Amino acid sequence: MQFMLMINEDESAYAGPDGAALLEATLAGHMQLAHDLVAAGIPFSGERLKPAATATTVKFDAGAVSLHDGPFAETHEELGGFYIIDVASLDEAIAWAKRIPVPKGGIEVRPIWPMEG
């Protein structure tokens, strides 16, 4: 079954004097993870998102549509990217989620609603 691994991370970790080196190490970790997923024969996809400052949210309220400059939820951790992997169980999905490099934040693991028929 398919799972989406949503990477919520604190963007400010990449700011400051050591930020660039940390970002480089994190990206290298993602490359390694992609390599390992391929080696394990696990179908996957994933994307990295631009920072939350680039986000625009389209809001709906009882038929009225408005635009909001910023991400949907204003939190310390922002959705920074995601993987979609196809594995046998939540247990396997969690095991892969634990290998995603995240300096500070968390990964939400959600099963994807299967397409029937």
Add this chain to the structure above:
Amino acid sequence: MTAHGDLAADLASAIMAARPRVVAALAAQLRDLDAAEDAFADAAASALALPEPPRDVPAWLFVAAKRCAVDAIRKGEAEARKVDALAEVSEMADILTLPEPIPDERLRLLFICCHPALGTEVRAPLALKVICGLPVARIAQLFVVSEPAMFQRITRAKAKVREAGIAFELPPRRDWPERLGAVLLALELAFTAAYADAGGELLAALEEDLGAEVERLALLVAELVPDEPEALGLAALVLLARSRHAARLDANGAMVPLSQQDAGQWDFARIEQARRLMDRAAQAARSGPYQVMAAIQLTHARRAFDGVTDWGAVLRLYDVLLALRPSPMVALSRALALVQVEGAAAGLTALEALPAERLALARPYHAARADLLARAGRKAEAAAALDAALALSPPRAERLWLEARRASLV
């Protein structure tokens, strides 16, 4: 009671005893907790409706429940396709007790119910509901929440197991230590449930079954993870508590406190089995709360051989337990050991230093205070403490014991 009534009661308890193994095997095959529980309930109802009880109750239930599950799936599929629902319901009376072995999947089911992706507060309730078949009302009582709240908690957890893709396989060995802590806690809580009401009228049979089931599960876990000393410690603890079963109640059904039990009535085979488990646990040289709790109970069990209790050793072990797992109840037990070592006055001082507001609902706290106050000649206060314990609706055996002590004060 009529002979027929006896038979029905026998069958009902045989069904209850068969439940964990049958439900676990069904869940492993169906990969759905609700479907397993429903199929078992249908099969149990069919068994009770038979003109004669089946010879091999677990095997009959397993076969019948699998048929019920298949029927339910067919019916569901037919309804989903909007086909005229003519799914045939199998005839239950014709099930032969074929020697179909029931695979033992209880540990697998225990790991699913205690999955780390489930909230800590729901793991033990889920295990008690699914594996032991404890009614939701009873589980709610045990965890001190309302019945609707507990029902919702369990329903949500089952939905998560079903929808989130939690693995129905046994986890790989390397993950067992992480998973084991949650399992041991669930077993401990289930065991507490079994022994909370030793003399209760209505639930006595169920709880004896539950105690036996927890013992079996604890021994099974100990057998499967013999390198994990805490699993061995918990199994030893359960065995030691169960070794006192015959001595727990007097002729009137009143509770007999441990220190006054006739040690000759204890089950020495269980004590010996516990001692061997603890010896094996000690070889790992990794102590933990269950091993310490078992060591305390083993020290008490030695009275059967030595004639006296080594209260100094008990006190030292409670000091260790207090460091490993601090709680007001452990502090209370430590104060009672102190009474034996240093006398009632020291004990009362230690008791009065405990957080009274956190122990207000603990009957053993009030009973212990009553004892020490009575020894100090403060009878009116002792009587008030016993009244406080009696006001907390103790189970029958404990109520009889408290009432006898209340009467002896006057």
